[in-house]
Amino acid sequence: MPESDDALLIRLDRESRAPLAVQLADALRAAAAAGQLRAGDRLPSTRTMASHLKVSRTVTSAAYDQLLAEGWIVGKHGSGTYVTTAPPGSSPVPAERARTEAPEADVVSLELGRPWVGGLDRAAWRRAWRSAADAEPMVRHMPAGLPEYREAVAEHLLRHRGLTIRGGLATEAVLATSGTASAVAELALSQFRPGDAVAVEDPGYQRAVGALQAAGLRVLPVPLDQDGLLVDQIPVGVRALYCSPAHQYPLGSRLPAARRVALVERARRDGLLIIEDDYDGELRYDVAxxxxxxALAPDVVVHLGTTSKILTPTLGAGWLVAPPAVAGALLAHRERTGTGPAPAGQRVLVELARNGDLGRHLRRLRRELSERRVLVVEALRTAGIPVLGDDAGSHVVVLLPSVEKERGVVRAAARLGVKIDGLERHHAGPSRWHGVAIGYTACSRDQLISVLPPLIELLAT
Structure with missing residues (x-):
């Protein structure tokens, strides 16, 4: 979205006899004709444009007024000035989209799974990147990940998830990854053969489903109730189960202790590998x-974690803890294919942990998200709207009576400039759960407060 004259390469000729305002209007029309400007693009303010071009604001205001009169642009109170006409020969914006979607700059994201990047200490962030850059360039590939990163992960899991890596560090068990979906893809390629069956929670994390399917595996959905995975519904003959027991994605339940025991017993009896996605396990607010x-069954469980939800996807860093045979096969796959996680994000996490910035961020994160959750839940319940899920994580779920109602709420929210997730897209099989997941991390707190009343009105009608 162009926000400066530099992006549009506007040049005014002060030797020309044509008035500067006319030149500017001509340049903006030419930018639209060349495809540099498209319908929905936001223009700089007249003050900003005048400053960049080193002209008076009278010049830019006159140019904008001319384009407004011609219908090329439109001003929106409190928002800015937007291009309304697509250049000749370009694909027009569909009329339905134009009616239902607000300009991206004005959209408030309540999407599922987004981190609270606004809470990152930018000084600590910059310091960690500078320190990471002091390391000598690597001369060889490290398929398991940097040793110092794996040590930092082991310490993090002990402090924040209560997971003790057997035998001290046991570096063979802790491997760096590029994140959850990539870890699932690597496991699929290194542990199974095309055609093998893998069970998944339904609804669940569809990127993991996609990674399994891309490896040629058969994905079999397992239904849930309000307590999570129905262990007795896991199909016979599957090689593995992908699940999120600490905070089910997306419904938000915590798998009860009895079902955890039953799941482990089933895995040991049938030779089933459990892939445990702990995507936001650090974010609990009620009880431990x-x-x-x-921790219950290190012999049959692969544990996955990520920095994407607690910090930012910028790092591209995650981890897995696996039984020796699984870790060995995954490392052999990386050696054979020359693949593996990039070390830059690993180095940054090491520096954040070493300076105590990671721990401080997690404490700040829990406090902020706990307060936001209370704000959202109380507003919904005051309106008589029940909320599904445990007191944890970064989103809440509101169930709706039908998929049609769900789709209608998502579309209506988009018209208001609010982006929310429907549960329909999180199913691998037929949609069994209908509703919306409301994330409360990607936006500011002020934005959250401002969009809750109209969103609640949509849900209540």
Whole structure:
């Protein structure tokens, strides 16, 4: 979205006899004709444009007024000035989209799974990147990840998830990854053969489903109730189960202790590998989390974690803790294919942990998200709208009576400039759960407060 004259390469000729305002209007029309400007693009303010071009604001105001009169642009109170006409020969914006979507700059994201990047200490962030850059350039590939990163992960899991890596560090068990979906993809390629069956929670994390399917595996959905995975519904003959027991994605339940025991017993009896996605396990606000499946059964569980939800996807860093045979096969796959996670994000996390900035961020994160959750839940319940899920994580779920109602709420929210997730897209099989997941991390707190009343009105009608 162009926000400066530099992006549009506007040049005014002060030797020309044509008035500067006319030149500017001509340049903006030419930018639209060349495709540099498209319908929905936001223009700089007249003051900003005048400053960049080193002209008076009278010049830019006159140019904008001319384009407004011609219908090329439109001013929106409190928002800015937007291009309304697509250049000749370009694909027009569909009329339905134009009616239902607000300009991206004005959209408030209540999407599922977004981190609270506004809470990052930018001084600590810059310091960590500078320190990471002091390391000598690598001369060889490290398929398991940097040793110091794996040590930092082991310490993080002990402090924040209560997971003790057997035998001290046991670096063979802790491997760096590029994130959850990539870890699932690597496991699919290194542990199974095309055609093998893998069970998944339904609804669940569809990027993991996509990674399994891309490896040629058969994905079999397992239904849930309000307590999570129905263990007795896991199909016979599957090689593995992908699940999120600490905070089910997206419904938000915590798998009860009895079901965890039953799941481990089933895995040991049938030779089933459990892939435990602990995507936001650090974010609990009510009681201490139940023990990780990896702590209960390290022999049959692969534990996955990520920095994407607690920090930012910028790092592209995650981890897995796996039984020796699984870790060995994954490393052999990386050696064979020359693949593996990039070390830059690993180095940054090491520096954040070493200076105590990671721990401070997590404390700040829990406090902020806990307060936001209370704000959202109280507003919904005051309106008589029940909320599904545990007191944890970064989103809440509101169930709706039908998929049609769900789609209608999502579309209506988009017209208001609010982006929310429907549960329909999180199913691998037929849609069983209908509703919306409301994330409260990607936006500012002021934005959250401002959009809650109209969103609640949509949900209540």
């Amino acid at each position: 989390p139940l023990p990780l499946l990896a």
